[in-house]
Amino acid sequence: AIRMTQSPSSLSASTGDRVTITCRASQGISSYLAWYQQKPGKAPKLLIYAASTLQSGVPSRFSGSGSGTDFTLTISCLQSEDFATYYCQQYYSYPPTFGQGTRLEIK
Amino acid sequence: QVQLQESGPGLVKPSETLSLTCTVSGGSISSYYWSWIRQPPGKGLEWIGYIYYSGSTNYNPSLKSRVTISVDTSKNQFSLKLSSVTAADTAVYYCARGVGYCSSTSCAHGYMDVWGKGTTVTVSS
Numbered sequence: 001a002i003r004m005t006q007s008p009s010s011l012s013a014s015t016g017d018r019v020t021i022t023c024r025a026s027q028g029i030s031s032y033l034a035w036y037q038q039k040p041g042k043a044p045k046l047l048i049y050a051a052s053t054l055q056s057g058v059p060s061r062f063s064g065s066g067s068g069t070d071f072t073l074t075i076s077c078l079q080s081e082d083f084a085t086y087y088c089q090q091y092y093s094y095p096p097t098f099g100q101g102t103r104l105e106i107k
Numbered sequence: 108q109v110q111l112q113e114s115g116p117g118l119v120k121p122s123e124t125l126s127l128t129c130t131v132s133g134g135s136i137s138s139y140y141w142s143w144i145r146q147p148p149g150k151g152l153e154w155i156g157y158i159y160y161s162g163s164t165n166y167n168p169s170l171k172s173r174v175t176i177s178v179d180t181s182k183n184q185f186s187l188k189l190s191s192v193t194a195a196d197t198a199v200y201y202c203a204r205g206v207g208y209c210s211s212t213s214c215a216h217g218y219m220d221v222w223g224k225g226t227t228v229t230v231s232s
Contacts, residue, residue, distance in 0.1 A: 098153070
């Protein structure tokens with residue numbers, strides 16, 4: 001199975017900050033990568049697919065980039081509702097696998 | 108819009124079979140992949156497997172020997188059975204809709220765009 005590694009595992013930031021989360025695949029996955037946001041006690045919510053395509057209804061302050069093995073999720077201007085855990089997921093090959101998550105906390 | 112709702116027992120005894128059902132409302136179960144994902148307490152996400160509306164399945168090799176996913180298109184439902192459970196199977200179980208993508212030669216399960224709220228299953232005697 002393809003291993004997905006996110007960094008950092010946790011991150012403290014303030015509202016208005018720009019933050020970047022990195023996801024690295026153990027082998028090339030082209031652009032077959034999705035990003036999800038999960039708040040405590042809630043299901044994950046799809047933010048981005050195909051590495052950089054914003055899911056309908058997701059604010060434009062979220063953006064994704066990368067291909068091959070290295071990917072980033074950027075939040076351009078943090079809002080209070082963005083403090084959550086973020087997961088990347090590859091769907092290049094079975095089984096689909098997730099990163100371990102990045103917890104974004106309020107500084 | 109499409110909504111998913113998991114249902115089933117919240118407590119299962121060790122060595123028994125965990126059974127969950129996901130009901131799809133607001134849309135048809137046709138033309139999509141339907142997945143189960145789980146999340147142990149305080150941990151990350153693990154994909155369990157999917158069923159395509161036609162009935163074809165694909166399971167995570169780590170669970171393949173114990174997993175069965177089935178679909179009932181007449182009820183717009185799909186189900187998960189996980190046998191011989193242990194405490195390590197305690198988790199929140201989510202059902203989700205998988206969006207397929209196609210290359211020039213084949214189609215496959217991609218990302219998951221609609222998720223149920225999740226149901227907690229505890230394995231304990």
